[in-house]
Amino acid sequence: MADREEFIGWSVRDRVLAPVGVALILLGSFAFFWHARDWNSASRLMLAYALVDQGTIRLDDYRVQTNDIARIDDRYYTDKQPGYSLVATIPYAIAKFVVGLPDHPIGEPALRHWPGDYWTTLGTAGLATAIGAAVLVILAGRVGCGPRGAVLVGLAYGLATPAYAYATMSYGHQLASACLLGSLALIDRPGARHPFGGLVLAGILASYASVVELSVGPISALLAGFVLAKVLGKGLPIKALGAFAMGALGPALILMGYNLLAFGSPIDIGYAHHATEQFAQVHSEDNPLGLRSPDWNIAAPLLWGRYRGLFFYAPILLLAVPGWISLMIRRQWGLGLVAMLASVAVFLINISYPEWTGGWSTGPRLLVPLLPFGMIGVAGLLAVGGKWAMLPAVILAVWGGVVILLFQGVGAQLPQDLTDPITQIVLPHWLGEPMAPWWIGGRFTRTIVSEGWPEWVSRLDAGSQWIQFVPLIAGQVVAILALMAVLSRGPRLGSTS
Numbered sequence: 001m002a003d004r005e006e007f008i009g010w011s012v013r014d015r016v017l018a019p020v021g022v023a024l025i026l027l028g029s030f031a032f033f034w035h036a037r038d039w040n041s042a043s044r045l046m047l048a049y050a051l052v053d054q055g056t057i058r059l060d061d062y063r064v065q066t067n068d069i070a071r072i073d074d075r076y077y078t079d080k081q082p083g084y085s086l087v088a089t090i091p092y093a094i095a096k097f098v099v100g101l102p103d104h105p106i107g108e109p110a111l112r113h114w115p116g117d118y119w120t121t122l123g124t125a126g127l128a129t130a131i132g133a134a135v136l137v138i139l140a141g142r143v144g145c146g147p148r149g150a151v152l153v154g155l156a157y158g159l160a161t162p163a164y165a166y167a168t169m170s171y172g173h174q175l176a177s178a179c180l181l182g183s184l185a186l187i188d189r190p191g192a193r194h195p196f197g198g199l200v201l202a203g204i205l206a207s208y209a210s211v212v213e214l215s216v217g218p219i220s221a222l223l224a225g226f227v228l229a230k231v232l233g234k235g236l237p238i239k240a241l242g243a244f245a246m247g248a249l250g251p252a253l254i255l256m257g258y259n260l261l262a263f264g265s266p267i268d269i270g271y272a273h274h275a276t277e278q279f280a281q282v283h284s285e286d287n288p289l290g291l292r293s294p295d296w297n298i299a300a301p302l303l304w305g306r307y308r309g310l311f312f313y314a315p316i317l318l319l320a321v322p323g324w325i326s327l328m329i330r331r332q333w334g335l336g337l338v339a340m341l342a343s344v345a346v347f348l349i350n351i352s353y354p355e356w357t358g359g360w361s362t363g364p365r366l367l368v369p370l371l372p373f374g375m376i377g378v379a380g381l382l383a384v385g386g387k388w389a390m391l392p393a394v395i396l397a398v399w400g401g402v403v404i405l406l407f408q409g410v411g412a413q414l415p416q417d418l419t420d421p422i423t424q425i426v427l428p429h430w431l432g433e434p435m436a437p438w439w440i441g442g443r444f445t446r447t448i449v450s451e452g453w454p455e456w457v458s459r460l461d462a463g464s465q466w467i468q469f470v471p472l473i474a475g476q477v478v479a480i481l482a483l484m485a486v487l488s489r490g491p492r493l494g495s496t497s
Helices: 012-031 039-054 060-065 083-099 115-142 147-159 173-187 195-212 214-232 239-263 296-303 315-329 333-351 365-409 421-430 448-452 454-459 462-486
Strands: 069-072 075-078
Touching (some): 012 115, 012 147, 012 462, 083 115, 115 173, 147 365, 147 462, 173 195, 173 333, 195 239, 214 239, 296 333, 315 333, 315 365, 333 365
């Protein structure tokens, strides 16, 4: 691997302030929202609650809360991989102790909101996204971005792509993405003095990402291939493979143990036992993942358009492809190729899945795992483009941030039968137009403002209820400007190799 001009213009203070500042800004932004649960998020949450409240992986007492559920021998389990729920037990248990939450209600009709959902989601998806963005800041510095360019990469990921929405819901995408990013950062550490402990942890993270979402398995395998490539290229000694494999073994055993307890076989999964007919038509024991041959007709709608177009919901990723190319031109093959191939793998899986829309969602939900790898490309372009790349990146980030905030405001989970959700639901809600009752129970999602000052919000007319989001936006602007002001300017916004 070529020598890198890493962290040009970065002071020791910048190396701490940039990733920590980004993580804190994002975590505060995520904490503003309390979305209603849907079937998908409830399925993961119920397993966390069952583990903590009852010490069981069975969801028999929570069956009414979700239709994303598996059934075997008249027992109910989540149909999801258990990885998210296992991590979610930690913030849930902490919240129970600190806040005094009671056990999740049993026998009641399906709930839209329960206080445990807020704390568990923030402490799992929200925290994972904030950490993932901080890792992106570090990776951006490694490829040559200045402190401010690297901060832009992290903030744009967390606030100007659908990652913002999924950081505030209990889906597995953000936790899996954080694990994959962490693994990549640990593998690609130029000049690491003691790489073996890091490679064990890299193996754990790469493997655990697949325990969270099996669909990212190809990326986990790609990271293992990256380690192998480094060994073959003499960048790592051969025993590095053993360290990575040793780390990867632990999560694999956890998953097999869970599957054995729930379904009677270490290689069986919940998707093979769907209790809901509409999902059982896609997933079966013969094809539990539901994948088919790629349907190239849906490639264009996944990239363009207001329905599920990636570049509408994350316009900053328009810079990803030239950024990947710039990384490889500068002989930073590892990051460039891994980021590009990981994104291609996610895209191919999406066009091979019959339910390609992702159901109730903001944007192309099933493409969310590629977002951080696209942002690595953005970092690569900022590193060589300086202010000429910074300006369009800022414009595209602001555009994406506005779009995602509009969707966040109305609950972030838009039914897939809305062909143009922003004009059919999102803008009418924000503009106060007369609308049929929305499924979340109000015109806007619950927020810190609406929960803290409900009487004030209730007195606002329909066309003025958007005012409750002003404190969020003002706080973000002040925090971002303050962070940028204290960071070193460096010789330029980016640097070339």
